[in-house]
Amino acid sequence: MAIKSQPQSPLPSPPHSVKICHKMAETPIRFGILGCAEIARKVSRAISLAPNAVIYAIGSRSIEKATKYAAANGFPESAKIYGSYDAVLDDPNVDAVYVPLPTSLHIKWAVLAAEKKKHILLEKPVALNVGEFDRIVEACESNGVQLMDSTMWMHNPRTVKMKEFLSDPAKFGELRSVQSIFTFTADQDFLENDIRVKPDLDALGSLGDTGWYCIRAILWANDFNLPKSVTALPGTIFNKAGVIISCGAALQWEGGKVATFHCSFLANLTMSITASGTKGSLHVNDFVIPFEENQSSFSTATESGFNELVTGWVPIPSQHTVMTDLPQEVRMVTEFSRLVKAVKNDGAVAEKMWPTLSRKTQLVIDAVKASIDKGGEALIENIEAAIIQITRIELLWMGRDAGQTGGVAGAPNNMKMDMLMNMFRNLGSGGFATPNNSNDIK
Structure with a gap:
């Protein structure tokens, strides 16, 4: 969440449990x-x-x-x-x-x-x-x-553990739906002066700021497969300059798999993901910024049901805490x-993996923005082709060289599940693994 302002206080020291790393002998x-x-x-x-x-x-x-x-x-x-x-x-x-x-x-x-x-x-x-x-x-x-x-x-070791659960056919099954929310209540000064509400600085507003995280979470849960359709939800709110300060959208994939998100500068701080599968579910309350920087948690449930008198759940969802030596x-x-x-x-x-994930996130942001601009009309079928066409028209309208677009037109629309899992597992040892060959991402 980029904001241009003067620092107001010294940076906090890390908690005792966070390891302070001394620089390696080699040149950093x-x-x-x-x-x-x-x-x-x-x-x-x-x-x-x-x-x-x-x-x-x-x-x-x-x-x-x-x-x-x-x-x-x-x-x-x-x-x-x-x-x-x-x-x-x-x-x-x-x-x-x-x-x-x-x-x-x-x-x-x-x-x-x-x-x-x-x-x-x-x-x-x-x-x-x-x-x-x-x-x-x-x-x-x-x-x-x-x-x-x-x-x-994406670099939190909790992300690895959550992905392992979503990928477990016995505990989670097949993904059916994802809901993601990232909101915070901005004060009046923010709503009038922050760069994120200025059309000449950050014209995407809350969609580009908090919405980025929601869309990334949805794509992450879906193994970064792009949706078949994207439809803006009713109720988008703009400021006086025409910048989005609250919005949401529904996404759909083949086979009836769906996702929704809501992002806003107008609602209490919320950073949640809920993923539902045929056998289980996952919920996290602080996915963007953990409540504590040295540990984070999430809950899972498998084959949930009610007790005999329908007065409670059986079994109760499990809580999982993941420690980290570095934020x-x-x-x-x-x-x-x-x-x-x-x-x-x-x-x-x-x-090339990281630019690919960025590009897919940006594609969906563009699709949501296009749907909002069209009054909630759905963008259907080939999301990427539709967005590229819209972008070409916009660039021509702005007098830019439309031929410069499509620099990575060959970027993949799907990523192999086994490769994604290997990358997520390697987060636990300090980051994503680098594929042996960038051509392996297809």
């Missing part, structure tokens, strides 16, 4: 940070705690602001302070950049970063539409740099840095 990945966004405070802390990364530089349009930001957030004294984003990208010692800028600026600065051979950790939503994201991916592929979005919960955002930075090191030092090809 050197990060440059573009901008002084509020979310960058959290990611900066994650970089500091990661065993294979270090904050090397920060750039802002104001060098005074960058200097104050670095001091307030405990940046190392050796960190370079620059008065522009370009200066960070021009520094030959910067290996990777974290980009928490407003979404409307992603395409410019992510493409420039890729052209300067900087690996990119990109805030979500990754772009205003999939056409823009394809241009970012194309730049990254052309320059051999790693791209990953900063969806932190999920630190695991994200650690995994990203591992991938960057493999490219930088070992000559590996940049991992």
Whole structure:
């Protein structure tokens, strides 16, 4: 949730149970940070705690602001302070950049970063539409740099355990439905001034912010298979500038499998996933940000029923707690840095799985937005083809080069289940496993 604001207090120290990692003897990945966004405070802390990364530089349009930001957030004294984003990208010692800028600026600065051979950790939503994201991916592929979005919960070891349950035919069966909610009650200052409600900065509003997480959760539960249809639910709320501040949608797959989500800046803090299968169900109350950073939990039920007098459940759902030695955002930075090191030092090809997951999430966001714009009309059959066509029309209307879209037109629509499971299992040891061959993702 990127927000441009001044830090108000020092970053908290990790709880006693969170392991503080000392930097590896080998050279860590050197990060440059573009901008002084509020979310960058959290990611900066994650970089500091990661065993294979270090904050090397920060750039802002104001060098005074960058200097104050670095001091307030405990940046190392050796960190370079620059008065522009370009200066960070021009520094030959910067290996990777974290980009928490407003979404409307992603395409410019992510493409420039890729052209300067900087690996990119990109805030979500990754772009205003999939056409823009394809241009970012194309730049990254052309320059051999790693791209990953900063969806932190994907790196939590709880995610592994939840996926194992959803994949168990005896305990969960076949997935039938998913519901996801991410809402929070924004104050009046947020609703009037935050970048997420400004059409020129983050035009997707709550759909691109909290909705990103809901859609990612739904796709994750569905093994990242794209839906057959996407229909915006009635009741979308816009602010005076026409930016979405509350919305929802229904998604459908072959065979009657369905999902719904609700995202909003107008309802109490809720971060839930409920997945129902033919034999079991799963529920999690804090999937985006765990209640505690050193542990997280979820509940499962299998073959649920009622007792004889229908006064209670039999059996009662089981609670599962998963401990972690590092917060999920630190695991994200650690995994990203591992991938960057493999490219930088070992000559590996940049991992394509992460941009693929980002692209699928963006495709569904685009489909929801298109359905909202059409008054709730469903986008049916080939979601990707429909969105690409809409994007081409929009780019032409904006005077952009429509031929630049489709940079990863060959990106897969399905991912093999066995490969996904291997990737999720490897989260437990610090991150997703890198496929032996990127062509294995089909």
